[in-house]
Amino acid sequence: MYHLNLTEFSQEEFLRDYWQKKPVLIKQGFVDFQDPISADELAGLALEEEVQSRLIYKKNNSWQAEFGPFESYDHLGEKDWSLVIQALDNWSEDAAKIIEPFRFIPHWRLDDLMTSFATAGGSVGPHLDLYDTFICQGSGSRRWRVGNKGEHRQFAAHAALLHVEPFTAIIDVEMQAGDILYIPPGFPHEGVSLSNSMSFSVGFRTNSTVSLLSAFADHLIDNEQGGELIEDPHRKATKHSGAIDADDYQLIKNQLQQLLNNDDVFRNFTGSYLSQAKHELDLAVIDEPLADEDISEILAANNLNRIGGLRAFYFTETVDSGICYIDGNEVTFSPEIVPVIKLLCDQVSVSVDELSTWRTNKEFVQFISQQVEAGYWYFAE
Ligand code: SIN
Numbered sequence: 001m002y003h004l005n006l007t008e009f010s011q012e013e014f015l016r017d018y019w020q021k022k023p024v025l026i027k028q029g030f031v032d033f034q035d036p037i038s039a040d041e042l043a044g045l046a047l048e049e050e051v052q053s054r055l056i057y058k059k060n061n062s063w064q065a066e067f068g069p070f071e072s073y074d075h076l077g078e079k080d081w082s083l084v085i086q087a088l089d090n091w092s093e094d095a096a097k098i099i100e101p102f103r104f105i106p107h108w109r110l111d112d113l114m115t116s117f118a119t120a121g122g123s124v125g126p127h128l129d130l131y132d133t134f135i136c137q138g139s140g141s142r143r144w145r146v147g148n149k150g151e152h153r154q155f156a157a158h159a160a161l162l163h164v165e166p167f168t169a170i171i172d173v174e175m176q177a178g179d180i181l182y183i184p185p186g187f188p189h190e191g192v193s194l195s196n197s198m199s200f201s202v203g204f205r206t207n208s209t210v211s212l213l214s215a216f217a218d219h220l221i222d223n224e225q226g227g228e229l230i231e232d233p234h235r236k237a238t239k240h241s242g243a244i245d246a247d248d249y250q251l252i253k254n255q256l257q258q259l260l261n262n263d264d265v266f267r268n269f270t271g272s273y274l275s276q277a278k279h280e281l282d283l284a285v286i287d288e289p290l291a292d293e294d295i296s297e298i299l300a301a302n303n304l305n306r307i308g309g310l311r312a313f314y315f316t317e318t319v320d321s322g323i324c325y326i327d328g329n330e331v332t333f334s335p336e337i338v339p340v341i342k343l344l345c346d347q348v349s350v351s352v353d354e355l356s357t358w359r360t361n362k363e364f365v366q367f368i369s370q371q372v373e374a375g376y377w378y379f380a381e
């Protein structure tokens, strides 16, 4: 287990003073930090088709980016390159544990755990991110520079690398294993490896209005909703046929607002959308469905763990009526099992003790049997 060691401020003070406001170095935020995965294992993962990976290096002083899966790293030499893996939490249970200490921020805000291995001199270059990130230094060390928020001209250093022009640093540190650097969106930053080093970035996602609207429109189309027509049976004659008068403007606006104000529709969209995985999941596929009695027995001695990267949420307003959202879908269940469904959404692992009152509950066993069959949860000793 990783434990976040905050000595300068509490979680509440961090949220009040830094979150979305300014970057901060959390010196030794993880005491005695050990890499959850080795550089060799990371390089091995980047050979896999399903894993999103990138190699970034400079050739004759010009930035290069290659996308995995890779076949070999022989062309790279001993220094000046980085290997970046997206969504390592989907592929390494041990690495996913780095996310756990950040659960004081709700999970719907989380994006993924991005990991990089860099040789001395390796960097992805100076850039801006659109999300909040906690960069956790693993083995080795990196020099990180962070500039202030402001007008920073961005340019494509390579078709796949959006960089920013040189900036003045407000933070300039050599990070060692266990140090954590929090950077809010819009602050330019650059990390350059000083030795072979590992870095684990817990990233949080945000949504622009336009991306939400576009996803909402897709959701309405998929669910055959929102097909109501504008109706104006009480229209009066106009003298200005070119005018869209205030009443008509309001009529059109209401049409859209009615959909947004319909909480059944908009909650369903929000829950489904936010629970969608952005990266491929490594489903825990089982050979044959299990009988209910077998599940009850297994749960007497096994925890229920969710696979890495799975997103499962509930709304505080509707969970009591038996609705939650798992991997992009609305899922209904009997209201009698609400407390255990909350545990499944709040925690990556639900213990034998926590399951003791539920493991023989028919509704719960049926629910979990479907989830285990879908490969979302698995039994763990
Ligand atoms: C890195 O790990 O090298 C890049 C992380 C970041 O800048 O967000």
Ligand code: CO
Residues within 6 Å of the ligand: 127, 128, 129, 189
């Ligand atoms: Co970044």
